[in-house]
Amino acid sequence: MSDFCETHSGILAGVKQLQKENDEQWTAINQLRNRLPVWATIVISLLTFLLGCSLTYAGLAQRMAQG
Numbered sequence: 001m002s003d004f005c006e007t008h009s010g011i012l013a014g015v016k017q018l019q020k021e022n023d024e025q026w027t028a029i030n031q032l033r034n035r036l037p038v039w040a041t042i043v044i045s046l047l048t049f050l051l052g053c054s055l056t057y058a059g060l061a062q063r064m065a066q067g
Helices: 009-033 038-066
Strands: none
Touching: none
């Protein structure tokens, strides 16, 4: 014999599903909170771009000096 009646078994299953969905939503919210701010992402992207430009310029300057 179970701890609840058949009439309310659907309600209990619905409540458990809602609790699971609530936990998943809070997990997603916390993952969004823990990411880098937009300004930091932009700064990192710009620094990477400048590094790539500098290395390209240095490589071209070295080729021009060699030949």
